[in-house]
Amino acid sequence: MKQIYSHLGVSREVYEYGETVLSALRPRFDAIDRTAEYNQCKVLAAMQKNRVNATHFAATTGYGYDDEGRDNLERVYADVFHTEAALVRPQITCGTHALTVALSANLLPGDELLSPVGAPYDTLEEVIGIRESKCSLKEYGITYAQADLKPDGSFDYDAIRAAINDRTRLITIQRSKGYATRPSFSVAQIGELISFCKSVKPDVKVMVDNCYGEFVERLEPSDLGADMVVGSLIKNPGGGLAPIGGYICGKKECVERCAYRLSAPGLGQEVGANLGLMPAFYQGLFLSPTVVAGALKGAVFAANIYEKLGFPCVPNASEDRHDIIQAVTLGSREAMVAFCRGIQAAAPVDSYVTPEPWAMPGYDSDVIMAAGAFVQGSSIELSADGPIRPPYAVYFQGGLTWYHAKLGILMSLQKLAEAGIIVLPSH
Ligand SMILES: *Cc1c(COP(=O)(O)O)cnc(C)c1O
Numbered sequence: 372m373k374q375i376y377s378h379l380g381v382s383r384e385v386y387e388y389g390e391t392v393l394s395a396l397r398p399r400f401d402a403i404d405r406t407a408e409y410n411q412c413k414v415l416a417a418m419q420k421n422r423v424n425a426t427h428f429a430a431t432t433g434y435g436y437d438d439e440g441r442d443n444l445e446r447v448y449a450d451v452f453h454t455e456a457a458l459v460r461p462q463i464t465c466g467t468h469a470l471t472v473a474l475s476a477n478l479l480p481g482d483e484l485l486s487p488v489g490a491p492y493d494t495l496e497e498v499i500g501i502r503e504s505k506c507s508l509k510e511y512g513i514t515y516a517q518a519d520l521k522p523d524g525s526f527d528y529d530a531i532r533a534a535i536n537d538r539t540r541l542i543t544i545q546r547s548k549g550y551a552t553r554p555s556f557s558v559a560q561i562g563e564l565i566s567f568c569k570s571v572k573p574d575v576k577v578m579v580d581n582c583y584g585e586f587v588e589r590l591e592p593s594d595l596g597a598d599m600v601v602g603s604l605i606k607n608p609g610g611g612l613a614p615i616g617g618y619i620c621g622k623k624e625c626v627e628r629c630a631y632r633l634s635a636p637g638l639g640q641e642v643g644a645n646l647g648l649m650p651a652f653y654q655g656l657f658l659s660p661t662v663v664a665g666a667l668k669g670a671v672f673a674a675n676i677y678e679k680l681g682f683p684c685v686p687n688a689s690e691d692r693h694d695i696i697q698a699v700t701l702g703s704r705e706a707m708v709a710f711c712r713g714i715q716a717a718a719p720v721d722s723y724v725t726p727e728p729w730a731m732p733g734y735d736s737d738v739i740m741a742a743g744a745f746v747q748g749s750s751i752e753l754s755a756d757g758p759i760r761p762p763y764a765v766y767f768q769g770g771l772t773w774y775h776a777k778l779g780i781l782m783s784l785q786k787l788a789e790a791g792i793i794v795l796p797s798h
Contacts, residue, residue, distance in 0.1 A: 435644030469617030562595030669776025713783030718743020
């Protein structure tokens with residue numbers, strides 16, 4: 372084993388340090404495997420109930436009327452998420468698009484949208500109109516209110532109660548911290564928040580931005596009262612095989628409006644050819660619980676490696692996981708660059724390129740990114756990125772297999788050691 376790792380560029384010291392850290396993580400890994408086993412059964416039950424067969428993998432083109440593969444996949448998704456309906460389409464281009472469809476379909480002029488968990492994901496700022504944009508919800512007369520989290524990251528129930536008014540139509544809850552420093556929420560916490568909001572206003576609808584959270588736990592927010600759960604297929608539920616797509620699962624009345632918004636009033640879910648993507652969508656969903664387990668093991672391994680070396684990690688080395696993202700505060704530009712070069716060097720694709728910080732549009736500092744993915748931009752595949760500014764944190768996520776995630780983390784450590792930024796403890 373040491374030999375093959377050394378062939379890949381991992382020194383004996385780094386490998387052995389990794390093994391020492393790993394030896395203490397077996398109980399954590401067992402728990403992750405049990406969750407994956409449960410979720411694998413959930414996905415299998417949904418596929419069996421809906422009698423998935425080879426005809427569902429056929430490609431359709433044009434209008435896509437009577438696309439049985441597409442319609443059945445939506446039944447499978449609805450059963451996995453325990454919802455009345457689902458919209459799962461390659462025509463949904465990304466997570467932001469799925470969230471935009473869900474919001475704009477279920478909010479009308481004069482309505483108010485409330486986020487009870489602080490600021491939403493960056494790309495939603497223009498969707499909502501927090502940052503001015505053409506075609507924002509704001510432009511269509513939909514207002515936005517926000518209740519911030521308390522300093523300790525918990526829900527500010529008083530502020531939320533005060534923010535809910537007679538115009539509050541939809542409440543949006545983001546499960547994952549995304550690229551913020553707040554904690555991610557457990558499904559149980561989200562369930563409590565949904566109950567609270569509905570106790571204040573029983574007819575309010577709740578949408579959960581489920582990105583990065585699918586299959587991390589046994590329950591999904593739709594099991595605890597969410598009217599819609601929304602996410603991207605180039606994250607968890609696409610299992611690394613879906614090359615594009617998004618999903619919205621939820622109440623029939625909400626999902627139907629989403630379909631009317633995505634295509635056209637009157638057409639709804641009836642149109643939208645599958646373009647030959649059904650094998651990837653079905654098989655990706657089938658693999659997703661296992662893929663998510665691998666990514667989670669990588670995140671836990673990274674937190675334990677880096678925390679022991681003195682770098683603050685969110686979540687920390689021992690906390691439960693509610694999404695697949697791991698933040699590691701490295702403290703300097705040089706360390707961020709070395710870390711990302713290690714992740715890149717471990718990739719199956721583009722392993723020979725060297726990531727450099729660059730001035731990415733929309734950011735106020737340079738950004739560094741490492742990704743060597745089969746699907747461009749896929750973040751269920753091993754990837755790392757972060758803005759080059761204090762506290763110099765990298766956000767790292769994914770890994771289609773645990774072994775690849777492990778190699779990526781060992782390579783990041785190797786590059787930090789080679790740059791003289793860390794000295795491994797001797798044991
Ligand atoms: C990834 C993500 C999105 C959507 O991002 P896309 O890049 O458009 O797919 C939205 N919210 C959260 C929390 C995310 O992680």
